[in-house]
Amino acid sequence: MKVQIEQAARYINRILLKTPKVGLILGSGLGVLADEIKDPVQISYSDIPGFPTSTVEGHAGQLVCGTLEGLNVIAMQGRFHFYEGYTLDKVTFPIRVMKELGIDALIVTNAAGGVNTNLEPGDLMLITDHINNAGQNPLIGPNDTELGVRFPDMSTAYDGDLQSIAKRAAERLDIALKEGVYVWNSGPSYETPAEVRMLRQIGGDAVGMSTVPEVIIARHAEIKVLGISCISNMAAGILDQPLTHDEVIETTEKVKDNFLIFVKEILSLYDQEKRTE
Template sequence: MNIEAIQQASQYITDKLSIKPQIGLILGSGLGILADEIDNPTKIKYEDIPGFPVSTVEGHAGQLVIGSLKGMQVLAMQGRFHYYEGYDLQEVTFPVRVMKQLGIETVIVTNAAGAVNPSFEPGNLMLITDHINHTGVDPLFGPNDPTLGVRFPDMTNAYTPALQQLARKAAAKLDLTIQEGVYVWNSGPSYETPAEIRMLQKLGGDAVGMSTVPEVIVARHAGMKVMGISCISNMAAGILDQPLSHEEVIETTERVKEQFLSLVKEIVANLAHQ
């Protein structure tokens, strides 16, 4: 990872801000609506930021939105980058490095995911308690720059336990039932086969998707605190006798957006009072 590129992108963003962001929000498919809740926003297109990739997926606006949310200064990625788009994992995780350079120490990562656990339902929100990297690739492959993090980072608590507790507290206050479980990262872009889903069930997965894990690995490598939330957008292949589509993902996230918005805003408000 080129430290000069990280510094250049960070400086470009800093020059456009009058505030110092405290929390990073990475918003997945159909979940970018949270950025619309940010007060006094500064919006920066990815294509204008030196070194930034450009989001190519429907449902991803492709911009940073920086401003105030529930008493905290936040930087939201309205759309993310995926390995399946053809980007290498250094590019996919570049924004997380830039967040760290900006002084952000806490990241909330969101995604739309398919339910592997048959007790889940489309529209559920799942607090990610752990993950399985099922791709065989890792964003930390290659030379390690010790100024960015240690060569062999510990992933025992990839998702910060104290932040998980904060999310549970927020859900309880809102009288909102949330699921908890293990998120499995597959590279995509094809959805899994029923046989693959049966395998993931045996491996201990509860939800499956095509993002999140690379960003989380890099955030932990950088010493950042991490919370992960999945919107269960569909039942994975073979659980129900129906085809899968990206349109269903967007429809489901639209249906549960109020719950999603309420939960994340309550979590941010709790962080503001810590």
């Protein structure tokens, strides 16, 4: 694994102009943020050694590197999912590579279904914790101590300081930021109404098909994580209507302006704090 990570990082480093400090994973319909990056360098996933390719609508399938709000960033414009048939090693490989490239913080975003009935489509939810409901873990198998410890602590999977910055950014922008627990299910089928009721009972506020494997690997690599969900639809059984991926893309399109200014403000505040350390 370490050899493959280094090979991918070397390839990307030959193209990059600056060392990235913050990684961004942009979920379904949220890849528009990458279009805001200044002096962008775009690298197709298919060109990077060891990278799989994204097969889902709403995922462009490329890295975009450059500057955003004064910070050197590397953005995944589209991610990989377990349900696409990739192993979790492949799904999380880009996180390993971004660590090798030099990032120390990761902002992971997703489109998620609202389980908590106090949420509404179009809400932005700060992820305070997660529940792994997929029965899988990307750390299963031999552990490479060069990459992280055998039993990583997940009691603060989502960094408290980054959450505080996100809350301040929302206040400045007058965005009604919600907070909640994200549940990972493998997908690709949406949940049944009975499953959604169960998830609500065990403490879930939103549900989706990504994020948790990436966060586990980020914490294994000692990368600070901030998680943001765009509530793209209400989960099954809450509203009397079927669920479709088209609805997900439609909702993220409507909320994209708030999402863009919110993440950019987070990066601006994070940059200010780093400069005063």
